[in-house]
Amino acid sequence: MTYTADIKRQFFNSLKRGTGEAYLIAKNNPTIDFSNQIIKGALNIFAYDGQCEGNRAQYIYDIISVSKKKDKIRKAILQGLATEKNDTWNLTHLFALAKLFAERNDTEAKRAIYDRFLTNPIEGSDWVGAYEILELDGLNGLFYVAEKFGKHIEQNPDDWQDDWIITHFQEENKSIKVYEELKKKAKTNKFIRIYLDNIKRTKSSQKGIRPNQQNIKTLLTKL
Incomplete structure (x- = not known):
């Protein structure tokens, strides 16, 4: 239990920093469920400055690719895309993540992008x-x-x-x-x-x- 908790903590610390260690930890520990930590990284952009650094969509998507809980994470992303109403850079991150799914023939993700655009936009961020x-x-x-x-x-x-x-x-x-x-x-x-x-x-x-x-x-x- 302690080992698993320590690994999850190490994984999440790496994910927040945006380093490649998170991907390696997830890949090398297939029996550990990191889905809750990945969802946090999908719903929140942990960049120091989201505007300057941009989204981390590909980074998160690569980590999702080695998870056994892909469907759970994907559903959380689409739900987050539909409901995020406070943070512009979290929303840009979610749109970019959904696009990666849509590019792989995920019609639900594509529909979610179209439906959310300019629907209840964050003030000053109608372009997202x-x-x-x-x-x-x-x-x-x-x-x-x-x-x-x-x-x-x-x-x-x-x-x-x-x-x-x-x-x-x-x-x-x-x-x-x-x-x-x-x-x-x-x-x-x-x-x-x-x-x-x-x-x-x-x-x-x-x-x-x-x-x-x-x-x-x-x-x-x-x-």
Whole structure:
């Protein structure tokens, strides 16, 4: 009992630090159930600074891969994705984890990503989940993101959106004329039209007031 408790403690300490020791401990001790500790690492990002370090999804996913309680952990992740409402970086971590499942033909995980995006968003973090949808479904994913933003704006007319999601997608997909595709879609989809109109108004109202995304990136690289 003491040995098991000590191993679990060593495992969890490594997991919180994000070191490879946790994976090796789990792999070398297949009779010990680390699922509760893994779930804690899945629901909470233990990075010192989640914004700077980014998510640890692949790290956690690799540890899950050697667990005998994969289904239990997966269910906890999808439940966490549906219910996290306080911490932006925990939520980005959960979206990224769910994407790894979705990329392996887990349709429930993919549905969970789509359902959670822009549903009860954390204040100031309505963008969370957009990247995962774009990476999973490309241009069709962008259409979904744009439509859902349009629906959100219709219900929250004082909301404003800039074009950084579109700009990011364009940078990653240079062969696609992204704005042209969105404008074509907007002719038959009023919510995409609402989204694009909102971006246009945002740009007009913020000229000369707010630095654009590229200027922010430039400033940050100089710090």
